[in-house]
Amino acid sequence: MKKITILLSSLLIATAAHAALKTGESLSAYEIKNVETGKEYCQVCAYGTKAGKVIAFGKLNDDAFWADLKKLQALHAGYTKLGVFAQVIDSKDTSAIKAAAKKHGITFPVVVAVKKDWDKAYKVEGVSRTIYYAQQDNKIMWTGTGLDGEAGTTLQNRIKKDLAG
Numbered sequence: 001m002k003k004i005t006i007l008l009s010s011l012l013i014a015t016a017a018h019a020a021l022k023t024g025e026s027l028s029a030y031e032i033k034n035v036e037t038g039k040e041y042c043q044v045c046a047y048g049t050k051a052g053k054v055i056a057f058g059k060l061n062d063d064a065f066w067a068d069l070k071k072l073q074a075l076h077a078g079y080t081k082l083g084v085f086a087q088v089i090d091s092k093d094t095s096a097i098k099a100a101a102k103k104h105g106i107t108f109p110v111v112v113a114v115k116k117d118w119d120k121a122y123k124v125e126g127v128s129r130t131i132y133y134a135q136q137d138n139k140i141m142w143t144g145t146g147l148d149g150e151a152g153t154t155l156q157n158r159i160k161k162d163l164a165g
Contacts, residue, residue, distance in 0.1 A: 020122075020123050020125075020127070020130055020143060020145075021122060021132060021140055021143060022140065022143065023140050023141065023142065023143060025139070026134075026137075026138045026139055026140070027044055027053070027055070027121075027134050027138040027140065028121035029042045029043065029044040029045060030042070030043065030044075030113065030114075030115065030117075030118040030121065031114035031115060032085075032111040032112065032114060033094075033112050033113075034109045034110075034111050035088075035097045035098045035101070035111060035112060036098055036101070036109065040114055043055070043085065043111070044138060046083070047083030047085070048136075050082060051081040051136050051163055052082045052133065052135055052159060052162055053083045053132075053133070053134045053138075054072055054075065054082065054083070054084045054085075054131065054132070054133050054155075054159075055084075055086075055087065055132045055134075056069060056072060056084075056085075056086040056130070056131045057086070057087050057089050057122070057124045057127075057129075057130045057131070058086065058087075058088065058089065058128040058129050058130075059088065059089060059091075059128040060088050060093070060096060060097060062128045062129065064128070064129060064148075065086075065128050066100065066104045066106075067147075068129055068146055068147045069086050069101075069104060070104060070106070071147045071152055072084050072086070072108070072131075072147070073105060073107065073108065075156060075159060076107070079159060079163050082163055084108040084109075085109040085110070086106070086108070086109070086110045086111070087111050087112065087113060088111075088112055089113075089119075089124060089126065089128070090126075090128075091112070092112050094112065097112070129145050129146040129147075130143075131144055131146070131147065131155070133155060133159065135162065141162065142154065142155055
């Protein structure tokens with residue numbers, strides 16, 4: 001029984017590790033709602049003119065998610081060619097989300113999905129701190145879970161290289 005449990009746990013971890021979109025895959029359009037303005041729009045369309053886009057998915061009460069967003073806030077402020085938004089995946093409470101964004105100093109859009117089927121394309125599958133960076137053609141150039149340690153530096157260097165000038 002113990003061996004079966006270990007095997008199933010290993011399989012679950014391997015499946016979760018392969019769930020998210022990979023480098024080279026494309027971002028798909030879906031409708032989001034900006035919690036600050038209440039406006040609904042296509043997220044890919046809204047950032048289509050930007051040379052690069054960062055999309056962060058996370059849970060409302062995940063402190064590490066908000067710490068990641070603070071790092072993304074610095075990138076957002078430093079690169080006019082970069083579109084950044086964050087989607088809260090476990091709550092539709094726009095008042096609570098708006099308050100959390102304000103508390104953490106996040107000025108880029110924080111959104112919720114309008115329809116439930118958005119995750120079929122993005123494969124976040126409930127994993128807080130899933131982050132994608134894509135170029136203008138919506139091809140994913142970098143993906144990771146969180147911006148701790150080397151991941152944050154890698155993303156920052158990639159954006160700096162891609163959006164310089």
